[in-house]
Amino acid sequence: MLEPIIQESLLAEQLIRDVPDFPRAGILFKDITPVLSSPEAMREVIERFHDFAREKQPTVIIGIESRGFVFGMPLALAMGLPFVPVRKSGKLPYQTIREEYALEYGTNSMEVHTDAISPGDRVIIVDDLLATGGTASAAKRLVNRLGGTVEGFAFLIELNFLQGRLALENDDVLALLAFD
Numbered sequence: 657m658l659e660p661i662i663q664e665s666l667l668a669e670q671l672i673r674d675v676p677d678f679p680r681a682g683i684l685f686k687d688i689t690p691v692l693s694s695p696e697a698m699r700e701v702i703e704r705f706h707d708f709a710r711e712k713q714p715t716v717i718i719g720i721e722s723r724g725f726v727f728g729m730p731l732a733l734a735m736g737l738p739f740v741p742v743r744k745s746g747k748l749p750y751q752t753i754r755e756e757y758a759l760e761y762g763t764n765s766m767e768v769h770t771d772a773i774s775p776g777d778r779v780i781i782v783d784d785l786l787a788t789g790g791t792a793s794a795a796k797r798l799v800n801r802l803g804g805t806v807e808g809f810a811f812l813i814e815l816n817f818l819q820g821r822l823a824l825e826n827d828d829v830l831a832l833l834a835f836d
Contacts, residue, residue, distance in 0.1 A: 666704075667697040668812060669833055686813055686835070688784055692726060701832060702730045705782065705810045708830040709735060712807035714780045716773060718742055720795055721766070723784035727812065731782060740772040742781075742795045753801055757794035766791065768798045775803030786814040786831055789823025796827070 671690040678685040691697045705727065709717070714737060719728025721743045732739035745754055745765045752767035773779065779799050781792060786809070796806045809824060814831030821829055 666832055667694065667700050671697055672813070672833070686785065686815075688723065688812060691812070698730070701727065701812060702734055704832055705731045705830070706734050708808065708810055709780045712778065712780060712828070714778045714807055716740055716777045716779045716804065718768075718779055718781045718795060718799065720781065720783040720791055721747070724782050727784060727810070728782035731780075731810070740768065740779075742766050742768050742798060753798060755794040755797045755801075757790040758788075759790065766794055766798070768795075768802070770802070773799055773802035773804040777802075777804035778807045779804045780808050780810060781806055782810045784812050786811040786820040786824075786829070787818045789818075789820030792820070793823045796824070 668691045671694055673687045673690060675685040675687050677683060709731060716738050717728050717732035718740045719725040721741065725741060729739050743766060745767050748767050748769055751770045753770055754765050754767045756763050756765045781795050783792060786792060792809055799806050806827060808828040808830065811831045812833060814820065814834040816834050816836045
């Protein structure tokens with residue numbers, strides 16, 4: 657079992673459940689749905705994300721499909737900022753730019769609307785989990801291509817053993833819970 661590493665107690669830590677062999681044999685899946693069912697846990701997560709983001713003075717919050725939407729939208733509302741979805745290819749209705757990223761076996765791609773980020777925008781990218789860093793770094797490349805700057809990343813969970821921070825280079829990363 658993976659042990660959490662955390663600075664302060666977090667209600668979400670008690671609610672996340674391990675699901676063995678999902679989505680395939682040998683994977684220990686960190687299920688966050690009990691966190692989503694708890695208004696108290698969600699409030700605590702959003703408050704901690706807000707404390708982190710406020711220091712960065714963002715102008716836009718990005719959420720990565722799909723669980724990044726769940727955390728990114730309430731953060732954007734709490735900060736009075738626009739929310740921008742970054743989605744899998746073919747899911748956005750307007751003109752997009754696309755960025756490819758590596759998976760364990762093969763590649764995938766994600767897109768953002770071409771008018772979602774303006775030159776000079778300061779962006780916080782939000783997702784539920786930092787694993788290898790492939791999706792987060794692809795989202796950063798999309799922001800950069802549109803002239804924005806990523807000021808930081810906020811994750812509920814980080815899987816340290818996959819070394820996703822390496823893909824994010826020297827970026828400022830907040831992970832509320834980390835597992836070795």
